[in-house]
Amino acid sequence: MKRTQSTMKSEGQIRLHKITSNKLAVMEAFDVSDHGELLRDIESDDTIHRSLGLCWSLKNDTFVFMVPTDEKPFTRRGLLSTVNSLFDPIGFISPITISGKILLRECTPEGVDWDEPLPENNILKWKEWQSSLRCLSDIAIPRMMSHTSVSLAQTSEVHIFSDASEKAIAASAYLRTVSDGLTSVRFIMGRSKLAPLKGHTIPRLELCGAVLATELAEIISVQLDIPLEFMRYYTDSRVVLGYISNRTRRFYTYVSNRVDHILRTSSANQWNFISSEKNPADSCTKCITNVTNIMQLPWIIGPQWLSDITEMEPTQFPLVEPDNDREIRPTDRPVTCVQTDVTITTSNLITKKFDHFGDWRKLIMGIAYLNQFCHKFKARHDKNLMLPIHCDEIHEADIFVLKQTQQENFYKEINSLKAGRPLAKDSCIATLSPFLDENQLLRVGGRINKAAGNLSSKEINPIILPKRNHISILLIRHFHEGVKDQGRLFTECALRTAGFWILGGKRMISSIIHNCVTCRKLRRNLETQMMADVPEDRITPGPPFTSVGVDVFGPWEVSTHRTRGGAANDGD
Incomplete structure (x- = not known):
């Protein structure tokens, strides 16, 4: 430093x-x-050092909380000010903050003014909750989440619990690490929010809690670099577990969208049932007004029984009374859901790496160097000696990037063509008569295949690329720079000549040219001269002909046009 x-x-x-x-x-x-x-x-x-709103005790290396001591009036403005004065982005004191929000909603009737005194029937609960804020001064959360680093631990797992009630929805995450025979379970973060007042059943709220748990998992996976596969989820609702494990029935929109969101982040085998007594998130879904020591709540200390668990067998949970559940569509014939091909997921993981490149040449060169390094590693050659890239390696990199892009966006069409089946009628490339070439790339069919003597093969059968895709954008930028920032027609012509057919290409090219800084500078409006002040003689009142101007430069003939009498000249 x-x-x-x-x-x-x-x-x-x-x-x-x-x-x-x-x-x-x-x-x-x-x-x-x-x-x-x-x-x-x-x-x-x-x-105490403040960092991004958090208070850090340097001597003990712990997070602490500073509690406001000023008394606020029992009004809507005063209650809201007291609740919002507690800044807790990680969720250490969520059981207390969510209780304050619940009381705020109960104490403020609809239509009450901001500074109008509130009814006295809830003032005792509010005073009791305010007195519980004093225990926050005794909180000391260790900054280290584990006794050892996550990267050095033998095993690192994240266990996420969710729960919901008619008042609140909550989820909490805990890190379980095993190192040198010592197992520790520590709080990572938690989230809580108020439940909607009307229109939601308990199963719906529990499902929202499961969605909140997967959102926590996505944040933790990015920040701690722990794969989503190493996370386990727990809920005390068998109805929700039946929704997640379902493979035979269809849901209505509300449940279907949330189950789809959950399964995009997790799998049904990662979800487990837990009783309410063992669920630490349960302490955050109740209105607790008499907390004396928050450090003893299960929310903070976590489920210590995690220290003794072994590998859990995946369990399939059936639907609970599916014929009486209003969230399940009635059906006479069960529908079987088939898992998506794994190769598609692998392709998505590869193409996501392409988004880190902002230039087509750099992307291709990076893939070519990576391919060269892999060949050297397999052949056990000197991996530190990187040779110049040849044209064949660049061509291989081109084919690899284009194949991965097509596999991600046109996998259904590719599978149909490989199996010899016709394309679906709703396919966006069905009208292009696509076919697979020798490199398994999708190309446009068309009716000009006999023009091989006048056109190259890549112009006759260009490669199909999806619209609104990062690779398509990189190619448009590349060829737009190649034609020296000229208009849409020149850029489109360069793309077609190079053998690329981008769906919706005209609109994408126009959009990219519109946002191009160089093009905006070249095509900006011409500068105009600001007119000078009017001479004093023209604005000073006086008798007629006091100031007279004489044109001594004309007339100048600036244009000639034909009339019945001959040619006529316009002068200036």
Whole structure:
């Protein structure tokens, strides 16, 4: 850090300061003027550093909470101000904050003014909840989620629990690590929100809790770099588990959309049943107004029984009374759901990496170098010696990128053509008479195959690419730059000549040219000269002919047009 600080100062004239650490040796290595604001003795008990709204105790390396002490009036504005004064982005004190939101909704009747005194029937509950805020000053959450690093642990698993009631929906996640025979279970983060007032049954709310659990999983997977396959989910609703495991019946829109969202992130084998007594998320779906020690709630300490569990066998949960469930469509014949081909998922994972490239040439060269490295690794050659890329390797990289793009967007059409079946009528490329070439690339069929003497094969049968796709955008930008930022027709002609047929290409090219900075500069409106002030003689009142102008430069003939009497000249 010292070397970085000096380099930034000498080369960029940037001062790296406001440095804060819980290590005394780190702080002593820097000048006092570079320390964080309001930072005194690191060994002091009251050394609290604020970072993005969170309070960090440097001595104990824990997160703490600062509770506002000012009294607010018992009005809608006062209650809302008190509830919103608790900043908790990770969800440590969600059981308390959600209880305040529940009381706020119960205490404020519909139509009440912001500063109008509220009814007294709920003031005792509100006072009791306010008194429970005092326990927040005793909270000390360790900054480290585990006794060891996640990357160094023997096994790292994330267990996510969800629950719902008529008042609130909640989900909490816990990290279970095993290292050197020691197992620890620590709180990662939690989310809670109010349940809708009307129109939702308990199974619907429990399903919303399961959706909230998968949203937590997506965040944790990105931040901790833990694959989604290493996560387990728990709920105390067998109805929801039946929805997720269902393979025979269809749902109405509300349940269908949420089950689809859950299965995009998780699989049915990852979901397990847990009783309400063992569910730590259950403590966040009730209105708790008399909390004395939040550190003893299951929400914070987590389910300690996770330390003793072994590998759990996947369980299939049947639908609960499907004939009486209003969320399940009635049917006389069961419908079997077939799992999607795994190769499609693999293709999606590959094409997502293409989004990191903003230039077609760099993408192709990157794929070519990666392919060369893989060949060297298999042949056990010197992997540090990278040879220049040949034309054949660039051609292979082109084919690889195009095949992956087509496999992601036209997998149904490709499978139909391989099986010798006709394309579906609703296919977006059915009118192009597509076929697969020797490289298994989709190309346009058409009726000009006999023009081989005048046109190249790639112009006769161009490669089909999807619209609104990142690869299509990169190709349009590439050929647009190749024609020196000329218009749509030139760019489209260059694409067709190179052998590419992009669906909806005209509109995509126009959109990209519209957003092109160089084109906007070249095609901007001409600058206009600002007119000078009118001479004083023209605006000063006076007798007629006091100021007279004489045209001594004309007339100049600027145009000639034919009339009945001959040619006529217009002068200026």
